[in-house]
Amino acid sequence: MLLLYTTGIKIYSSIIWIFSFFNQKAALFISGRKQIFKQIAEKVNPNNENIWFHFASLGEFEQGRPVIEKLKELRPKKKIIITFFSPSGYEIRKNYALADGVFYLPIDSRKNAKRFIEIVKPELTIFTKYEFWYYYFKELDRNKIPLFVISGIFRKEQVFFKSYGGFYRNILKCVTHFFVQNPESRSLLQSIGLNNVTISGDTRFDRVFENAESPKRLPEIELFCGDSPILICGSTWPDDEKLLAELPVKYPDWKFIIAPHEVHESHIQSIENRFSVNSLRFSIWSTQLKASGSEILNLKSKILIIDNIGMLSSLYQYGKIAYIGGGFGAGIHNTLEAAAFGLAVIFGPKFNKFQEAKDLIEIGAAKSISNATELINAFEYFKDNEQSSAAAKKYVEDKKGATDVILKDIK
Structure with a gap:
């Protein structure tokens, strides 16, 4: 299954590369990752107290944003490192004021994950809602770096809960703790032996409430x-x-x-x-x-x-x-x-x-x-x-x- 996963990532990257010749988002996806490790090394000091937040796109960023803002308020010395998978998130929030570095996430591979963790050396990592990358999660687990999933939401139709989903269930086992939106998500995770779950609700409510209070x-x-x-x-x-x-x-x-x-x-x-x-x-x-x-x-x-x-x-x-x-x-x-x-x-x-x-x-x-x-x-x-x-x-x-x-x- 790992071979299929790795092959699938490579095929996806190749398709994006082909689309990049006539699609703007695909072009940004490719160009934004050129010399990505040089960009990261120039901005990130591994000796700082780095906290790594990853977001799939802009919507997930808005979910995680209240956590970043509250964290900086409580622990101003912490350095916030943000990665995005999608151009629609990165291009809009690449100059986010509370971040000490905003980057595209290098494509998931054993080499990339190892190099990224070595450069950033996060003291903890927070993923929002979804995106479960095998090599990144395994590398965090190997280095004993706490990994939290916030505003998580799970549905019974997802591959984690299928009879053939063992490979993907093993990815979830790398997570230190899940903060999920509803009881259904907790029950599903518990059904596959994951009890490190808290029903916290959805951080989007905090974000939109704050926005409505002072628009x-x-x-x-x-x-x-x-x-x-x-x-x-x-x-x-x-x-x-x-x-x-x-x-x-x-x-x-x-x-x-x-x-x-x-x-x-x-x-x-x-x-x-x-x-x-x-x-x-x-x-x-x-x-x-x-x-x-x-x-x-x-x-x-x-x-x-x-x-x-x-x-x-x-x-x-x-x-x-x-x-x-x-x-x-x-x-x-x-x-x-x-x-x-x-x-x-x-x-x-x-x-x-x-x-x-x-x-x-x-x-x-x-x-x-x-x-x-x-x-x-x-x-x-x-x-x-x-x-x-x-x-x-x-x-x-x-x-x-x-x-x-x-x-x-x-x-």
Whole structure:
């Protein structure tokens, strides 16, 4: 099985290399790992008290971020070393202020894992939610370096719990302690003999709660919104946008802010072409404001398209309802950022892997839709429903606290 695992890693790397000639993300994946050990050696002092955090991508970083921030507050002398697997995480957070080094994770191999651990010499390591790399875990175990998995979530369909999953179960045995989101995850781990488990909850609740308590003010957004009720459309894809195009005509008193998951030019243009009412790009709008030198402009557009990355978590403060994209693809994106601000949420049909989405539906703070008629019905239900908004906000408030549980036990 180890041979198959190693071969699979090599095949995956080769496929990414081929895609790198015509795909930007794949190109970043490859170029970001060139001379990676030289980059790490130049920035990391192995004699420091290094703590290594690894994240698959941006979403996992936001889950781990409360732990980093609280840890630096309690132990300011600790050095934070961060690695990402995906460009979508690294490229956005490569200049994260609390990190003493942010890098792409070298591809999992015996040689790479040994070299990485020798250079960084972490006193402990924290992985968030998932990603279980055989050689890295084995090298940490061999060097007796504590390894924690935080905000972990497990499902019975995963290979760890199959009759043929022995190789992958052995990877989990390298983990010092699991901090999981729910009782189901603990039961599954215990079913394969792993009792080093604590139900801590999900650190995302801490992060989104803190964000909602002190959001970044966005003056340009405030001017666009005026006194109109706002639907925030976060992390949308074309299938989402096709349905959303029905709303501006039917609800002319509302304004719509669309923050698509992909902000490349062709996607922005497709959004502009899809909607029949006037739309405006954020970059154009903010440029107009600076050029005019005035805060009062005759703005006829009902739709504002966010053509950059990084604003979404602050946009929700201006909304009344949120539509969360991804539910017609691999799965919905982050619903909690919106719920923390007291926004009821609407999303597509693929949400079953997300416990918070199920919870929000159960308490009447979310609805899943599959077509334009269901979208309009959900919109009608939420647009004047204060109880749903209050339920969404309370749900997040009641679930926070995972960070304190994790750090107490790790300490």
